[in-house]
Amino acid sequence: MVFSDQDLARRLERAEGRSNASFVDARAQLFPTSGACWVEVAGAYAMFDGPDSPLTQTFGLGLFGPVGDAELSKLERFFAERGAPVHHEVSPLADGSLLALLPTRGYVPIEYTSVLYRPLGPEAPAASAPTNPRVQTRVVPHSEAEAWSQTLAQGWSTEMENAEAFMRDFGRINARSAGYAAYLAELDGAPIAAGGMYVHNGVALLAGASTVPQGRRQGGQQALLHARLRDAASQGCTLALMGALPGSQSQRNAEKHGFRIAYTRIKWQLMPRP
Structure with a gap:
């Protein structure tokens, strides 16, 4: 059995974070003037892939180390210096203090994502074989x-x-x-x-x-x-990972093929202060 716990969340979030870091590195190499880059703060990966890119956010916040006002201020400066909005996509298995801290700094929830996983290996059920030989x-x-x-x-x-x-x-x-x-x-x-x-x-x-x-x-x-x-x-x-909009056809298709929901992430956005 693979349980939906903090250890699983760390593995899943780190895999997605590393994938996006690799993407940002590739953009920086292909387009040196883009300013694409990423940093690690409190164990989380903060990506800048352009102000409008969905990759411009943090991954794994609160899962790999404590997060307080000092860490959030450092992350906010990273995005502000690049003219980007501040987004954190946070697992419910992150440190619970983060959930209380974010609203006090002006963050609001804007999006949900279902994080799905599927065990792989000799003891896991085999994936459905293709039905169209063409x-x-x-x-x-x-x-x-x-x-x-x-x-x-x-x-x-x-x-x-x-x-x-x-x-x-x-x-x-x-x-x-x-x-x-x-x-x-x-x-x-x-x-x-x-x-x-x-x-x-x-x-x-x-x-x-x-x-x-x-x-x-x-x-x-x-x-x-x-x-x-x-x-x-x-x-x-030993694990496969997918993300989907909750209740979407993509989520249903994943569940049909043996994926289970590990948790639902919330994306938080820092709103401009008056």
């Missing part, structure tokens, strides 16, 4: 990063407003992030779905999966999930 998956090399990011962007274009350009840029950088594996699902040789996987300390983070509109209901997502879980287990991972 769909094949593969890890794409860096030389095909542009085609992979285009597939990823097309899949997200119907999910969020103005998402295609953002996801195309996001995909290009992710495909070049250290430790990130970009997966493609192809129907009769034509790309229909894209996704990725990042591995840290025995945890495989599954992220970014999408299917192009004309390729949906062909088994692309199931094939991608099966391939990534299979590869994660073969690399010695």
Whole structure:
């Protein structure tokens, strides 16, 4: 049994934090003038990936060390110096004093995320095998990063407003992030779905999966999930990790394939003082 406790939260949050740190490092390398960078404060990772990036926030706050006014002030200066809003995504398994402290400094909750996990290994239930033999998956090399990011962007274009350009840029950088594996699902040789996987300390983070509109209901997502879980287990991972909007179709799909909710995170935003 894997219990939803603080040890699990630390493993999951660190894996996601390391993945995002790798992304920020890749952006800084590809675009030196972007100012992309990250720091560690009280064990949490604070990322700057641009003022409007969803990665510009902290990960793991309150899980790896005590957080008081001094630590929060240091984090707030990090974001303020870069003209970015201050966001902390906090697990309910973080130190309970943080929950009381944040509102006193002007933070308000703005978003929930379901953090889901699935045990991997010989004793864990096997992932559902793909049902469409016409769909094949593969890890794409860096030389095909542009085609992979285009597939990823097309899949997200119907999910969020103005998402295609953002996801195309996001995909290009992710495909070049250290430790990130970009997966493609192809129907009769034509790309229909894209996704990725990042591995840290025995945890495989599954992220970014999408299917192009004309390729949906062909088994692309199931094939991608099966391939990534299979590869994660073969690399010695004991846990797989996903994030989803609570109650969303993505969460339901994950639960259908053996994922369980570890906890629900709250994203806090520092509001401007009058």
